Amino acid sequence: MISMLLRSALIATLTWSLSAGAYETPPPAAQLTVSGAVQQPVSFSAEELRRFPAEQIVTLQLPGRDAGSPPSVLKGVRLRALLERAQIKTPDHNTVKKLAVIASASDGYKVVFSWSELFNAELGDSVLVLFERDGKPLAPAEGPLALISGKDLRTGPRHVKWLQSVDVRQIVD
Numbered sequence: 001m002i003s004m005l006l007r008s009a010l011i012a013t014l015t016w017s018l019s020a021g022a023y024e025t026p027p028p029a030a031q032l033t034v035s036g037a038v039q040q041p042v043s044f045s046a047e048e049l050r051r052f053p054a055e056q057i058v059t060l061q062l063p064g065r066d067a068g069s070p071p072s073v074l075k076g077v078r079l080r081a082l083l084e085r086a087q088i089k090t091p092d093h094n095t096v097k098k099l100a101v102i103a104s105a106s107d108g109y110k111v112v113f114s115w116s117e118l119f120n121a122e123l124g125d126s127v128l129v130l131f132e133r134d135g136k137p138l139a140p141a142e143g144p145l146a147l148i149s150g151k152d153l154r155t156g157p158r159h160v161k162w163l164q165s166v167d168v169r170q171i172v173d
Contacts, residue, residue: 036168039087046131076128098172106162126150
């Protein structure tokens, strides 16, 4: 009787842990959608980003995570270029000062940039929508598309894996 209870408990625990593990990594987003306060919402796949004009594809080298590990070579398109394709709505010259750009992952993780960071500061040159790491498509753990802010002192907090959407919002009237 006790062995049957233990066996049932073990099976239940294994079943739960296996099903819980299946949801640790959300399914990757196949498309990135840029919407919100834009003239023309647009969507991009990793393959479409690879076909951007060569001058818009950026290679960024980040130091390795551990001492002695090789640097990572990342390839992507500047977020600014995607926002320019979508044409941010700017009814007057002061509107841009009130805009936030919110990048979201398929698991709900979100990061925020101001319009000024992306279009009026050096940081904007290194905010990339990634499609390649070290000469290969992004690993499944990162998704087909990711975003990174390469000039942040700590790149982790604004590294968005499984990038799904970019939403432009006016945050102040």
